Amino acid sequence: MSTTARDRREFTVTGVVQGVGFRPFVHRLAVELGLSGFVGNAEQAVIGEVEGNGEAVTAFLRRLHTDAPPLARIAQVRARTIAAQAGPGGGFTIVASVGGAGSRRTLVGPDVATCAACLAELFDPADRRYRHPFITCTDCGPRFTIIRDLPYDRPATTMAAFPMCPACRTEYETVNDRRYHAQPIACADCGPTLWFEHDGLRVTGTDAAVAEAQRALMAGRIVAVKGIGGYHLACRADDEDAVRRLRERKLRDEKPFAVLAADLATARRLAVVDDDEARALSGPARPIVLLRRRADAPVTAGVAPGNPWLGVMLPGNPVQHLLLAQVPGMSLAPPDALVYTSANLSEEPLCFDDEDAITRLPHLADAVLTHDRPIHVPCDDSVVRVVDGQELPLRRARGHAPLPVPLGRSLPPVLAVGGELKNTCCVLDGEYAFCSAHIGDMGSLATLRAFDRAAGQLTTLRRVTPVILAADAHPGYQTRAWAERHAAGTAPHLVQHHHAHVVSLLAEHGRIGEPVIGVAFDGTGFGTDATVWGGEFLLVGADPTRFTRIGHLLPVDLPGGDAAVRNPCRTALGYLAAAGVDWDSDLAPVAACAPAELAAVRLLLATSAVRSSSMGRLFDAVASLLGVRQRIGYEAQAAIELEHLAGLGAGEPPQPLAPFGLTDDGRLDHRPVIRCLVERVRAGADAAVLADAFHQAVADAVVAVATRAAATSGVSSIGLTGGVFQNVRLTQLCRDRLGAAGLAVLTHRLVPPNDGGLALGQAVVAGLVAARTPDFQEGGR
Structure with a gap:
């Protein structure tokens, strides 16, 4: 068929394509190219039909990939030719969800930083959302942390308690508006509110509350701040006494604190920041980036005692932006760098629930800057290092969870419970693996409860009933004990620690079933000989459920x-x-x-x-x-x-x-x-x-x-995995020398090389084993 002839295609787009402005994007694209047809949501996909000039249809399908909205993650675009309709059709429309359950099992996007358009509105006195601490649109803001259930619609989120005002409703229903179907949409007339509490007094009104928080911080106070995924503790980064008191209250002797910098220029006064690190700092995930600390950094030594690196982050939500900006009419200059650490005692899970905060925060903070939008799913800050221009995840959380890892094959539903340190859990659902956000070290009852909640949220969100549980082989791990208690009469599948590390690396690269020599270096892992392993060379062949220890x-x-x-x-x-x-x-x-x-x-x-x-x-x-x-x-x-x-x-x-x-x-x-x-x-x-x-x-x-x-x-192929490969110097030396020897090298880019990536490897190994059972059919449930 000539590309100038009339053409009609049926298309299906999978990935993170719902709740991110994808349907209005498709609508705008079709109208721009003069095409007719429709687009709508279906289970796990956006579907539609498009008709018009052949060249325009080809361009349309190509631009679904290249021009997708910022928060979309395109897994696949499939299209097939169908019979063209007579005449030019009736334009292009957005239709209601199809397939009964609609987006019941769509891929949920992560929370992401305030976009440039919303940030401009936040500080524009002429905008109706001027200084509104909950400004958001389809390109930014909370997703994962506010979802109670699917389909992803406002009644299933923690925004259900805030009915939209007429102005917000109009934006929400206007297909060409940036806030079309933005579920967290709100303004000062209908949205959540911010306030400041100190010594039993409450200060309401955004500007008044922010100004009081700034006064408290400048006076050396420790202020708890409720964000998108949980509470943080903040104090001035240059106040030695405040930092010392923060360490005493958190029971955290030497472990470094992260620093929230007002902007990139401030970050560069704190640390050496190259272009790639600047991109990581400024990206939509807004992670903590480990940077080379400047000798003259304007932070007290207690922020990161004796540590050559400084964890720096930039504001990622409107409350943080407001906290570090001048309040109109106020003479007090705001701080430009704050210690910004999770509001919890060391080794305890993140504080996120308002009732829990009433009990925990008085022992940690002098005052609280908080709001009334509930957090349903806690989510900590992601932590990365930048290696040769690419991010190496050390903690995968906000901005990334629960984005899936595509597996390239369909596997049975599995719940993997991860390791004992830096714990995450993982659920397999068809061709995707869904890893939880960072949970923490399983050393307390509170963390075990947080794990229980995270596992339940993942399985509920995916509507998955696991056919098998997977766990580390270590007999003393709390996670293994949890799996044994919840295995419903079937013993969990136990995966050797370093084997799981290697398979997690294969999975994130989409190479399940491809042979690899895995170099798994870490601190501790239970070996098949009941000794402590951690300096391992494993050969994993075409069957990833098995391995041979070829060196150590x-x-x-x-x-x-x-x-x-x-x-x-x-x-x-x-x-x-x-x-x-x-x-x-x-x-x-x-x-x-x-x-x-x-x-x-x-x-x-x-x-x-x-x-x-x-x-x-x-x-x-x-x-x-x-x-x-x-x-x-x-x-x-x-x-x-x-x-x-x-x-x-x-x-x-x-x-x-x-x-x-x-x-x-x-x-x-x-x-x-x-x-x-x-x-x-x-x-x-x-x-x-x-x-x-x-x-x-x-x-x-x-x-x-x-x-x-x-x-x-x-x-x-050589895979470098395990916590030792958080060491950038070692990773670079190994990669360069292995490459010079003619070997291909795999390193982590999606999940951490440390134990935060274990659950993915466990899930894949157990899923492959379960797939061999007679009652499993490819793609079935």
Whole structure:
């Protein structure tokens, strides 16, 4: 058919295409191109028909991809030719939802930052939403956190209690308006309200409430602020006393706080920000971005004690924008940088429920800036690093959850419960995996309840009844116990920790079923031999439900198990003992221990040490040996500081260490490296140069094992996964050297390499196993 002839196509668009202004976009596009037809919502899709000049129809189908609204995520556009109708038709219309349940199982979008158009209106005195703290449109604002049920319509959201005024209703029903079917639409006449509470007094009115909050912050107070996904605690970033009190109240000794900067210029005064990091900061997810802290950053040292990086975020919702902007008629200048951290005690889940806030916030904050729009689903801030222009997720939450991971195949419904640290859960639904937002560490009853709620929300939102539950194989994990309690008489499918890491990486790259050599480096994972793994090389073939351990770091004794994790000096003593190095007091880990502790460690090594092949623990040991960190206040603190030190030494002339030994059965022997480091330390070598040399030695060892395994197996894809690969220096070294050796390298881009990505891998493994059962039919439920 000639492209100038009349053409009619039936089309189906899948992905995140409902609640994001997609139907009015289709309408505008069709009208622009002179096409007739219709568009409407169906289950999990937008469907329609379009007719007109062949060239215009071709352009229409192409632009469904290229010109889609900002919040749309197009998975697929399918089209087929159907019989053209006589004549030009009756124009183009938006029709009611079809298929009975309508958008009952559509893909729900995440919460995203205030768009440029809404931000302009927010600060335009002539606009009717001037300084309205809940301004939103189809291109921005809350989605995931306000949804109670599907289909995604206002009565099924927490906005149901706010009937639209006539002006908002007109916008909502006008197809060419930016707020057409924007479910959170509101204005000062019909929407939620903001107020400030302090010492039992309530200040109402947006400007008055914001001004009081600013006064409290400038006076050194700690203010709780209710946002889109939960409450935060804020104080001035340059106020040493306020930051100290915040740490005392949160019971958070050293772990860094994030900083909310008023704008990009302020962020650049706090840290070094390159163009890619600026894009990440300013993107619709508004994550916390880990940046290289400036030595003269105008923040008190207590914000991130001894930490070379600073977590920075930009305002992502109207309340944050207003809080950091001048209130009209007020002489008080607002703060331009605030500590901005979740309103909870350390290791507890995010505070988001207003009733819960009444109990928890008085112990944490001096005052509260809050509002009356309920939060149904809590959602914390996402955290990323930028590696070679791409975001590496460290915590996947606001702006990303619950966007699905496309699997490329249909699998049975599975609920995977994740790991014990940085927990998330995951639900499989057909061709998609839906990962929850970050839940936290499963160390308290409150977090277990938060997990229970998150799992229930995911399954309810997807209308999924899992046929199987998946869990980590560790017998002591709370998540495994939860899965066993909820498995309805069927034992959960247990997935080895590092196997799950590797499969999660395959899943996010759409490579399920493609062989890979997975390099899984982390702190702790229960091995198939009941020892602690963490420095693993796994071959995962065409059947992703199986793996072969083709290499690993030589196990070492950890004196005291978890006590060694908290005290890198103890871990270092274990590595020194394994390497046959005497514990002389000239070595930092020895000097860090009192005689009684040294005696206790000797006894533990002789009687009851835990065997571990963990690469994370080796990084801790080297950090201790180089005098970087002997005791930690939060997870991976020693390794983080070692990475920074390595960066300082990267520009110096290289001083290679003795390489790791490599046995015929794939074991990496760390003892030559440890002995060489001891010799260099005793010779007075620069610690930064040694730190970088260690990173290079690890990268060389990865290449040595991977190239040998690739030659033996014929597998040329290498996957880097596990929490150790949050280390950008190590990741870059491994990737570059593996690439130079002719191997393809996969790294994480959608889910974290740490345990926040475990649930995805668990779900896929269990789903593939379940798919083999006789009663599963492709695409069935």
